[in-house]
Amino acid sequence: MELQLSTPALLFSAITLLMLAFTNRFLAIATLIRGLHKNYLKEPDQEIIVEQIHNLRRRLTLIKNMQLFGVFSFLMCVICMFLLFQGYTSAANWVFVASMVSLLISLGISLVEIQISTKALNLELSDMEGIFEKRKSSLDSFFRKENKSNL
Numbered sequence: 001m002e003l004q005l006s007t008p009a010l011l012f013s014a015i016t017l018l019m020l021a022f023t024n025r026f027l028a029i030a031t032l033i034r035g036l037h038k039n040y041l042k043e044p045d046q047e048i049i050v051e052q053i054h055n056l057r058r059r060l061t062l063i064k065n066m067q068l069f070g071v072f073s074f075l076m077c078v079i080c081m082f083l084l085f086q087g088y089t090s091a092a093n094w095v096f097v098a099s100m101v102s103l104l105i106s107l108g109i110s111l112v113e114i115q116i117s118t119k120a121l122n123l124e125l126s127d128m129e130g131i132f133e134k135r136k137s138s139l140d141s142f143f144r145k146e147n148k149s150n151l
Contacts, residue, residue, distance in 0.1 A: 003093050008078075008099065009077075015073055015074045015103065022110070029059055051123055052124075055123070065106075067106075
């Protein structure tokens with residue numbers, strides 16, 4: 001198969017959309033970090049906040065790497081198109097492969113980041129489940145006492 005000028009150009013829209021998604025994730029995490037920082041200053045001994053901060057630090061690093069490999073992929077696409085335009089087909093093929101590998105790495109890092117973000121949400125849910133379980137058990141005991149008094 002011969003690589004044509006339109007082939008790397010097709011990746012432009014996909015890479016651009018991925019970069020937009022990665023930037024939105026970055027902005028969401030930045031907002032979370034600022035909110036957690038305020039909570040941490042109020043209650044520095046709360047363990048869940050410290051765990052969330054560590055989690056967000058890892059996610060921030062992953063998102064930075066996702067963006068780095070995404071930009072590298074985009075750059076390689078541009079270089080590939082330039083090489084194709086100049087007639088260097090063999091070099092363009094290798095640069096296109098580098099672009100695809102970079103995009104693949106970026107997507108792989110994205111999967112890892114999604115797994116970590118799910119863990120963060122599970123931390124929040126476990127914290128709320130503890131409160132829910134306390135309320136549930138106190139309501140259960142209330143109704144049991146009421147039912148016993150009616151008998």
